[in-house]
Amino acid sequence: MATATRFPVPDTERHIDVVQPSLPRAVTLGVIAFALAAGVGAYLVLDNWFALGAGVFLGYLIPIYVLSRTRESKRRATDRFWAVVMTAAFAVAITPLVSLIVTVVSEGWARFDIEFFTSDMRGVVGEGGGALHAIVGTLMITLLATLISVPVGILCGIYLVEYGKGHLARWVTFLVDVMTGIPSIVAGLFAFALFAFLIGPGYKSGFSGAIALTVLMIPTVVRATEEMLKLVPNELREASYALGVQKWRTITKVVVPTALAGIVTGVVLAVARVIGETAPLLLTAGFTSTVNWNPFEGRMTALPVFSYYSYVTPGFPPEPGFERAWTAALVLIIIVLGLNLIARIVAVRFSPKKA
C-alpha cells in the first residue's frame, strides 16, 4: 500500500482482465439436452409432472454451475446460477395462470354458442339454456357500481392530494386504507344490512349488489387517483397559478388531464377486480333464472353467481349444468380481458404526448 495521501490513488499493480474464458455454445446446448433427459427420466421413474419440472431445473442448474465455476469465473457462475433460479421462478408463477386459461377455454368452449348469449334459464333443467340474464346482471350491477364509486373515489383522491391537510386528511387516508382490506363478504353484509334497515329484511336487487361492490371499489379508485395525482409535477401547478388561473381550474384543466391515463387505468382495474365477486352478490342481488332489466326491483343474477349455482345445482342430467358453469367463467374472463384492453388503449390515447 502507498503511504497515506489525501485521497485514494490509482492502483497501478492491478491489471484489468478484459477477456474472460467463456463456455462454448456446444457445451451449453449439451447441458440443456442433459437437463431435458434428466427431466424425462425423473418423470418416468416417479410418474408425476412435478418430477419433470424439478428434473429439468436441477439437471440444468447443477452442471452449468459446476462447469461455469471450473471453466469460467466465480462471478459468471453466480450470474448463471441466479439467472436459472429467476427463470424457474417465472415459470412457476406463470404455470397456474396458463393452466387456468387453458382449462377454462377447453371446458367452456362446448357451450360458447349463440344460445348461451341469447337465452336465460327459465324452465331449463337439462340441455340448452343460456346466461343472458347473468350477463345483463353483471354488466348492470358493475355499471351502477362504477357510476357511484368513480365520482366519489376521484373527488376523494383530489381532496386528499390537492386540498386535504391536517387531521381530517389523515383520517380519510386511514379509513381508505382500512376499506382496502375489507373482505368482500363484509361489504356484502353491509349492503344487505343497509337495505334491510332502509327498505325491509329480505330485500334483494341489483342496486343493493352495486352498493356492495361500491364499498369494494371506492378505496381502489381513491388510491389510484391519489398516486397518479401525486406524480403530476408541482411545476405544472405553479405554471398554471403563475398565469393567474384559479386552483379549481388548475386541477380540472391541468392536473387531472395530465394524470388522466393513470386514473382511467386504475378505474378499469378496480372494475376488473369487483366484476368477479360472488359472495357479496349472493347476499345482496340474489339469484334468479330470468332476465331482469330493472336493477331497483327483483333479484338479479351475476355471472360468478350463475357459474357457482350451475356447478352446485346442475340439474338433471348434470353435465349441461357443468358446461354452462365453465362457459360463464370463460365469458367473465373475456369481459375482464376486454376491460384491460380498453384501459391500455385509453392510457395510450390520453397520456401526455411526446413528439
Add this chain to the structure above:
Amino acid sequence: MAKQIDVDRLSIYYGKFLAVEDVSMTIEPRAVTALIGPSGCGKSTFLRTLNRMHEVIPGAYADGVVEIDGINIYGDGVDPVGVRRNVGMVFQRPNPFPTMSVRDNVIAGQRLNGAKMSKSETEDVVEQSLRGANLWEEVKDRLDNPGSGLSGGQQQRLCIARAIAIQPEVVLMDEPCSALDPISTLAIEDLIEELKSEYTIVIVTHNMQQAARVSDKTGFFNIEGTGKPGKLIEYDETQTMFSNPSNKETEDYISGRFG
C-alpha cells in the same frame, strides 16, 4: 402598461423560519432589474413574493408591503389570482403543459381561465405572442405538435410566450437561462432586451455577466450563514454596481473573492 413596484420592509417566512429579512426597494417600470447573490440567499423567494407565488408552498407567508402602482398586493381583499394575472412568471426549468400542443400552450392563460376566443382571435394572440418570444419562425409549421417536443431553449421561449400572451404588466424570471445552452441563452437575453420596452422585468440570475449584460439595475442579496435570513445588501444602477460598488461584500462577490 408597465408598472413600478415599491417594496417596503418585506420579510418572508417559511413557517417559523425567516428566509428573507427587511427588504425595501423600488423596481423601475420598463426596465430590467437583476437580482444576484449566492445560492440560498433568498433571491428566488423574494421574486416569488412579487406575484404571491410564494404562498403556494404550505406554511409560507410574507410580512410587509409590496405596492404595484400604489396598490398593496398583500393588502386586505386582494385576490392572489388577480395579482398573478398582472405579474407573469417564467421558471428556472421550462414547464410547458405536456397535454397541450404548442398553440394551446401559448393561449393556456386564456383557455384555463375559461375565456371564449374566436378562431381568428386565437391565431392573432398565438402569432403575436410567439413573435414576441422570437419563436414564431421556428414553430409556425408545427403549432399542433406537443409543446413538450420542442428543444429546451424553445420550450423556455414557449413559456415566455405563454406568460406574455395574457399581457401582464410585470414579468418575473427565475434563472430563466440556467438550464439552457449559450445559444438559447443569447436568444433569451436578446428577447429580454426587446421586451423591456413594454414590460417591467425582474430577473434572478447566477450569471453575473448576464446581469451586467441585460439589466439596468441590480440588487445584491447575501446571507451571513446557514440558517440566517437573506438580506438585500446593495441595490443600484447595474453600471455602478459592477464598476464601483459601495459595499465591500458586493465587491467581493462580483470580483469572485466570495467565501
